[in-house]
Amino acid sequence: MFWGCRNHPNHALIIDTAMSTVITEPESLASTLEEADPLPRPTAVLMATPGHFSVDYVINPHMKDHVGTVNREKARWQWEVIRDKFRKLGFTVHELPGEPGLPDMVFTANQSLPLLDKNGRKHALMSIMHSRQRRDEVPFFEQWYRRNGYEVHYPDPVSVPDFEGMGDAIWHFGKRLLWGGYGYRSSRNVYDFISGTFDVPVVPLELVHPSFYHLATCFCVLSSKAVLIYPPAFTQEGLDLIHAAFPVVIEAPEQEARDLFACNATCPDGRNVIIQKGCHDVNKALKANGFAFHEVETSEFLKSGGSVFCMKLMLWQP
Numbered sequence: 001m002f003w004g005c006r007n008h009p010n011h012a013l014i015i016d017t018a019m020s021t022v023i024t025e026p027e028s029l030a031s032t033l034e035e036a037d038p039l040p041r042p043t044a045v046l047m048a049t050p051g052h053f054s055v056d057y058v059i060n061p062h063m064k065d066h067v068g069t070v071n072r073e074k075a076r077w078q079w080e081v082i083r084d085k086f087r088k089l090g091f092t093v094h095e096l097p098g099e100p101g102l103p104d105m106v107f108t109a110n111q112s113l114p115l116l117d118k119n120g121r122k123h124a125l126m127s128i129m130h131s132r133q134r135r136d137e138v139p140f141f142e143q144w145y146r147r148n149g150y151e152v153h154y155p156d157p158v159s160v161p162d163f164e165g166m167g168d169a170i171w172h173f174g175k176r177l178l179w180g181g182y183g184y185r186s187s188r189n190v191y192d193f194i195s196g197t198f199d200v201p202v203v204p205l206e207l208v209h210p211s212f213y214h215l216a217t218c219f220c221v222l223s224s225k226a227v228l229i230y231p232p233a234f235t236q237e238g239l240d241l242i243h244a245a246f247p248v249v250i251e252a253p254e255q256e257a258r259d260l261f262a263c264n265a266t267c268p269d270g271r272n273v274i275i276q277k278g279c280h281d282v283n284k285a286l287k288a289n290g291f292a293f294h295e296v297e298t299s300e301f302l303k304s305g306g307s308v309f310c311m312k313l314m315l316w317q318p
Contacts (some may be wrong), residue, residue: 001287006011020196021169023203024237026244032201033245036175038120041269042314044092046108046144054103055304061211062305066219075300079106080294081306082311085274092317096144100139106301107310109216110134110167111141114150115198116316125194130162130185138275148317158211163190166313167214171272174243176200181215185208203245205238214277214311220263223270226250226289230257250285261298261307267291274308 023029052076086093086201098105103197105111107275113125124145129135145152155163163169168181169191180191183206191202205215209232212218218233219242226248243249256262265275265282273286277295286293298307 019199022191022195023201024241026240029134029191029241029244032178033172033175033176035173036177036201039116039171039174039176040316041174042091042114042316044315044317045083045086045268046094046095046096046313046315047079047083047096047311048096048105048108050075050106052098052103053106054101055273056103059131059133060213060305062252063303068148070300070303077129078300079295079310079311082274082298082308085294085296086312089269089272091268092182094144094315094317096140099137099140102140104134104304104306105137105140107167107304108165108308108313109310110166110214111138112145112313113169113194113317114145114166114313115200116176117172117198119252122150123153123198124318125153125155125163125165125167125198128155128157128160128162128163130250153197155190159222160187160190160193162187164214167216167310169194170215170219170221173221173267175224178202179219179221180204180213181219184210184213203241205241206235207233208235209233211264213305214310217261217305218257218263218308220265220273220275222248222267222286222291227289228252228263228265228269228286230254230263233257248289248299250282250289252279256280256282259302261302263307264307266309266312268314276302276307 056069078218111127114202164185168186170179180187180202192202195202210235218230220228227246230252248318252262260276262279267273283293
C-alpha cells in the first residue's frame, strides 16, 4: 500500500510543490495541457458480470422507486451487447465475476483508477467508496490488479475519506492529465494526492447537481479536442476550465442527460461513441462533429444510476 497526502491551500490557482500540479485557472490550463506527457490509449476493458446485479437500496436519486424491479435476464442481454461492442472495436474484454451481495459491482468504473507512469509501469489507485453498501467491492478489483501486474496504491483514508475511481477521475484523451470531479462521491483532497504521488496534472471540477453525482454522469471526453457535458452539473469556474481545454463542447439537453445518461457514454478510441439509445439531440451533434455513434440499451442499469461508461474500466494490458 502507498499511503500519504500533501496538504495545499485551497485558494491557490496552481498548486505546484515537488511533483504536484493541481490547476484551477483556465489561463494556466492551455499551456499545461500542451506540455503534458502523452498517454497511450488503453487497449483493454474490464467488465464485471451482471449475474448479481439488482437495485437493493437507494444511494442516488435514480434508484428511487426501482428497488426490486431489475429484470436480470434483460440486464444480462444488455451487458453482453455492450461487451461485444468493445470487442468489435478491437478491445480485449476481461470479465470479472460479480459477487453475491454486491449488486453494484457491475459498475466497474468506480472501484479504482488505473494509470501508467512516465516509464510505462502500470498502477492502480483503489477507491474508498462513499457508500458503505459498495465498500466490499474494492478488494475483488485489487486482487484482479495484483494478478495482472499492476502496482496497487490506496489514498490515506484520513486525508481522503471518499474516492470513487473513474466515476470521478477521467483521463484527458491521449494526455497524462486528469479531470477530477468532487462534491458528492469523491473528496477534493484526493486530487492533491494523485498529482503529487503520480506526477500528473489534475483539473478539479466541483459537481453541484445531485442527479449528477459522478463526473462520469455529466462529462464525457470524446477526443483530445471534444467533450460532451451537461452544463448545469458544474460551477461557472468548472465550465470555464472545460471550455479552455476543449475547442468542441457538446451540451446534452436536460432530458437526455438526466433520464438517458447521455454523458455516461464512452468514446474509447476518439471516434466511436457507445451511448444509450434515444439520445437524439446528442447523436446529431456527435455526427456533426465527425463522431460515429453506436446505440445500446441500458434501461435496466439506468434504474441504478449508471450506463455505458460506468459499466466498463479502460485498462493498459500487454
